[in-house]
Amino acid sequence: MASIKDVAKVAKVSTATVSHVINGTRYVANETKDKVFLAMKELDYKPNLVAKSLRSRKSMIIGLIVPMQYTDTSNFFFMSIANGIETIVKQQGYNLILGNSHENIQTEIEQIKLFNSQLIDGLIIAPTADNMEPYLEHFNGEYPVVFIDRKPVGYNGDLVIADSYNSTLEAITLLMKKGHKKIGFITGKLGISTSDERLTAYKKAYEQNDLPIDTLCIKEGESCFDSGYKFAEELVENQKITAIFVANNVMTMGALRYLNENHLKVPDDVAIIGFDDYDWMKITSPPISVIKQPSFEMGEEAVRILLERIENGKEYEGEQVLLPSEFISRKSV
Structure with a gap:
């Protein structure tokens, strides 16, 4: 089904001009009107008359x-x-x-x-x-x-x-100040601007502290509880990380489940920082450090x-x- 944008493209005018022609809301030159009507006919575009009548009243x-x-x-x-x-x-x-x-x-x-x-x-x-x-x-x-x-x-x-970049950079930098050099990074699928921004901040912290980035410490997958659990297990057992930064909430829960089931003390054995500040994060033992979004x-x-x-x-x-x-x-x- 053709849209008003399609009509505008064929007629080589703006969508606003097409709208004015259809609704009669502003003067449009006859030559331009003809172009719009021809485009509407070519595309078999039919304005919604109910929409037209209601649109004026919103x-x-x-x-x-x-x-x-x-x-x-x-x-x-x-x-x-x-x-x-x-x-x-x-x-x-x-x-x-x-x-x-x-x-x-x-x-x-x-x-x-x-x-x-x-x-x-x-x-x-x-x-x-x-x-x-x-x-x-x-x-x-x-x-x-x-x-x-x-x-x-x-x-x-x-x-x-x-802006999750600066808060993530602050969080990773604090972990490094506390002596952590192998910090795991768990995230949902990359390619979304928010996820990419957090990973960029993680890498920037390593750069600013003159530390090499171990790509095996970066885990990307489906944003779910099971992935958080699995990635935490891989990071602790295979990469020997001492801290984990988890870039979303549900994966934080999975990572914590793994730490608790394996009797790893937080933060003595593994420090952890999660994302978003929900009530459950305040009542865990110990309470979880987080990035709080507005x-x-x-x-x-x-x-x-x-x-x-x-x-x-x-x-x-x-x-x-x-x-x-x-x-x-x-x-x-």
Whole structure:
């Protein structure tokens, strides 16, 4: 099915111009109108007349797409973002509809198509893809979009992310100051900007301390409990590491399970630092050091930008907000 963006491409005009021609919201030269109508006929594009009538009054609906999986406690992270968004949208009279991509690009595209048909006024999305190509033909230009948590390659639009680089660098540097030279790094799949950023910080700490990086100490795999357990086992038994940095929450749980089952004392035998600050990390023995992300604040910032775009109706090159994360040192290091 052709989109307004397809029409704009064939007619060699902007999507805004196509919209003005269809809705009669602004003067457009007859020559340009003819190009648009010819493109619509060529592509068999039929405007949604219901959408047209409702669009002028706005739907008062915000869409949110996040990549949650049943095996991953990052669900809490994204739900905290959603809470931050909902707090603001409710105050402004909007409603929030949540879609879950399950970390699957095809599911995510289907969610975007569904939102396109539901007349949302704006979309906030934590993307699954590592580049913009899958999204270009599906964002129809009829509503603003704000990306959160992850930045795909080639994206220059509105964005709100957390700075996990500096907090990770601080955490790894502290481990080194405490005498740890063989530090294991456990992460979910790389290629996502957040995971890549944390690994870059890990490598930078080694560089700044003039220590060689042992690539066998870097473990990448599915973001799940079992992977955290398996990688911790490999690092301790094969690489003889004395500390572990785990770049997400659910893998932290798996790594801790391995340490506990094998009666390894934290931090005497193995120090550990995890990601995101959930209540269970405060009541373990000892409490776990973590990188705390500003998830609620990310939601608030994202919806602030989105509502500005909706209310002002102005095109913008892209506001990119970087919120600081916090390294919280507890007794696990």
